[in-house]
Amino acid sequence: MKEGAIDIVSIAEDVPAETKAKVEEVKGGWSDGWSFAIWKGPIVDNTGKEQIAKDTVADDAFLGGLSFYVKGVEGKIPGGK
Structure with a gap:
């Protein structure tokens, strides 16, 4: 994830905003060197x-x-x- 080799590029529109925000939080924790x-x-x-x-x-x-x-x-x- 840190190198950008793996990513989630889209999330369905009907996924709740709270869930989308959590996904972005986790992605950030992976890409910054695994703080998550x-x-x-x-x-x-x-x-x-x-x-x-x-x-x-x-x-x-x-x-x-x-x-x-x-x-x-x-x-x-x-x-x-």
């Missing part, structure tokens, strides 16, 4: 274990090794422990 973080704690898995602490942003190593479902998702990762 998608994977930010607290993140809790579906067994109740905290995987990312409050206000901690996941790094690439964490994201590359994801092996859990988040709270509210039922099931187990295939082949997981």
